[in-house]
Amino acid sequence: MTTSFSFKVLVTATLLGAAGLVLAHGNVTPQEVDTGNLPELGDEVLIENPFREGNSHGDVNAQAVEVGESAYAGNCAGCHGIRAMSGGLTPDLRELTEWDDEYFINRVRNGTDRGMPSWKKTLDQNAMWAIKAYVESLPKPE
Template identity: 50%
Template sequence: MNNKIHMRALLTAGFLAISGLALAHGDIVPQAVETKGLPPLGEEWAEENPYRAPSEHHDLAVEIGSSAYNQNCARCHGLEAISGGIAPDLRELEASHDGDEWFKERVINGAVRDGAVYMPRMADTLSQEALWAIRTYIESEAAKQ
């Protein structure tokens, strides 16, 4: 009987720990992204994705964005940008100014609710080039749907 109580306590503690991870990022540090080959975009953010097709840099941006996404975004937004339900499915963002505006707002400001970090401020660590490459990769995955 005593073993059953201990087992239930352990399972409950484990469930609570895992659910806490699902609710907030905590202290996540974005991984560096090499953007060699993409043209520098400068300090001021572009209004729209500069690598969207028919950009001559589209294919390279998809390649760089794929690696960057898997290193920095997939743990919450899902492999191949297919959300498992913890975070928004980014493939649903329109490949337009409106989708770009939402994307920029999130990567620049992050998402914090009630003091819990749901998404870190990615632009504090990753360059505009890296983040637009991620956006380009996400759009390429959305096109496969």
């Protein structure tokens, strides 16, 4: 009887541990993003953030940052940390200075082989560029 009991305890502990790992990943259900009155960017993928000050729609940068903050909180913070401050498992997005706009949009649209999902079916590029504008607005770590 001791072997049977020990086996049941081991199986229960394993299942609870696995459940904890699944729940620790965070909310992976994509959240809808209201891009408000941001200019519609269309379907052709842009390779430069149009919402950055000085670019084609830079006059709406403050609005894009606000939209991006909400979009980031609902879709990115679960893995990349609140206000883009990673806990160490994923990159601290505030420090990714080598990521140019083209790299960013391709990475977000297509995902990675290391676990980042593709967002092209759930977020339009308005939301993606707003997220980039938000991350760029955050203070860099010291």
